[in-house]
Amino acid sequence: MKNLVVIGGGFAGFWSAISAVRQARFLDKDPLLKITIVSLDEYLSIRPRFYENKFEDMRIPLRKYFDPLGIVLNVGKVVRIDPKKKNVFWVGSKGQQEEVLSFDGLVLAAGSQLKCPFISGFEHAFNVDTFESAVRLDNHIRELSAASFPLPASRTFVVVGASFTGLEVITELPERVRSFALPGIDYNFILTDRSSSIASEYSIDGQGYIAEQLNKEGIHFLPEEETDLIEPERILFKSGRCIETSTVIWCGGLEASSLTKEFEAKRDPLDRLLVDSFLRIESHESFFAAGDVANGLVDEQHSSVMSCQHAIPQGKFAGHNAVNALFGKDLISYSQPRYVTCLDLGSRQALLTSGWDRMPQLTEMPAKILKTEIVTQWIIPASDVEETVKMSAPVIRTNEADLAC
Structure with missing residues (x-):
């Protein structure tokens, strides 16, 4: 044996x-x-x-x-x-x-x-790295909603890290918080990164499209900001900038x-x-x-x-x-050999790219529909066990059916 x-x-x-x-x-x-x-x-x-x-x-x-x-x-x-x-x-x-x-x-x-850096107060940050962490963030947002987002800090959401995950988190937040249908509340959505540009791994065209979607969602990007301190109601950067916020979501890499x-x-x-x-x-x-x-x-x-x-x-x-x-x-x-990505960018937006330079191939609702299919169908095992066994055969894929998440 x-x-x-x-x-x-x-x-x-x-x-x-x-x-x-x-x-x-x-x-x-x-x-x-x-x-x-x-x-x-x-x-x-x-x-x-x-x-x-x-x-x-x-x-x-x-x-x-x-x-x-x-x-x-x-x-x-x-x-x-x-x-x-x-x-x-x-x-x-x-x-x-x-x-x-x-x-x-x-x-x-x-x-x-x-990747958890040595930052004072890091335990106050949220993340979506595990199921439990994602549920914790959701419970936190629901608690803020139940209190009708009473303070300016409770209406401000800061995502640290303009990575693939960071972009998906920040662009999902506007629809998420507005779904509570609380009238007369203005929210602030802020994305920060240590680099000088957003989505630097993407092509110039890809970066441009991502920046355009952030602007449409009212998301502010703060480049060249490195976190120094996180507290329950604020985040402080090494530049001296301070943002009053109850919600810091860490997407600083794996x-x-x-x-x-x-x-x-x-x-x-x-x-x-x-x-x-x-x-x-x-x-x-x-x-x-x-x-x-x-x-x-x-x-x-x-x-x-x-x-x-x-x-x-x-x-x-x-x-x-x-x-x-x-x-x-x-x-x-x-x-x-085939490399594609499909980046979620909000309620009706996504970006499909092809190649290691991540050139845009599909955008808006067609890309959003594809993203939904990828994460709810393509990467999921078959419901039938024996069919899943058949799916486990190693295959070298070279076409558009490659996974992209």
């Missing part, structure tokens, strides 16, 4: 486990393989939607898929990994005694978390899980492991990494980014290759 352990129950971990089942069946090795996954909770969270305020369908029960397929789900946190002895040490969600999982093959898909440091392998500035074309971790024949913990080449020039666009296919390749490595079969190379 071979033991394959998958660490992480996000997009990459979920699809790694499902793909491993499919490939083990194909090789007629499923009776000889035990697949165990360690996840922080019992859900596949649709993280790209956490900036929204609709929480009913943002989490999918993992056991719906894992139990019928014989995948063992351990809910808890991995605290350390011993690659040499091939042991994973984890603690259950209720803080039980540390337990040990032995493995023959491993897929590290532990994901990423919000960093890979600290578990990447458990391996003697090269890492990039985001602490992602540098993997080979098969998604193998350096110097480990049967250890793989996928998703936000992996820096893999998607073509001859570009590395993967932290998004489900790359996490989902990487999971499918990693699970497939992990099984093949355990049973002495050839591995297949991962690549993903």
Whole structure:
């Protein structure tokens, strides 16, 4: 019996486990393989939607898929990994005694978390990095609404970080707060960033379109501002600027899980492991990494980014290759030459871009409709378990049907 352990129950971990089942069946090795996954909770969270305020369908029960397929789900946190002895040490969600999982093959898909800087009062900031954090923000806004946004600070919303997530958060806020239909209230929406330009990763045309939509929504962009202090009713910047606000939402970027440091392998500035074309971790024949913990080449020039666009296919390749490595079969190379993004920009706006220079391809309601399809259909497993198993086959996509979130 071979033991394959998958660490992480996000997009990459979920699809790694499902793909491993499919490939083990194909090789007629499923009776000889035990697949165990360690996840922080019992859900596949649709993280790209956490900036929204609709929480009913943002989490999918993992056991719906894992139990019928014989995948063992351990809910808890991995605290350390011993690659040499091939042991994973984890603690259950209720803080039980540390337990040990032995493995023959491993897929590290532990994901990423919000980069939390050393800023005084940072605990007063909100974020949308986890389901619980998104719900906390929503409850906060509802509490302000219940009090009719009584003070100027309660009517001012500041998002720190003009990243992809920051842009989606700030452009969703106007409709969100105005949906409470409280007459005679003027709100302030402010986006800040340390850089001098907004959405610097986009082409000039893309930046122009984004800036235009911010203006239409009445969102003010403050460039070259670095946060110095956050308090319950204000945010202070190193420039000396002070904004009275009850709501600071931090979107200051992500960093890979600290578990990447458990391996003697090269890492990039985001602490992602540098993997080979098969998604193998350096110097480990049967250890793989996928998703936000992996820096893999998607073509001859570009590395993967932290998004489900790359996490989902990487999971499918990693699970497939992990099984093949355990049973002495050839591995297949991962690549993903097509790169597109679809950025939500409010109630009736979105921006679809193509290529690494992010040139606009589709805007307004057609792009908004596409964005909705992506996050509610394209990145969601099939409701039927066996159909999901079929979907887990690793495929190199080169057309417009690529994921873009």
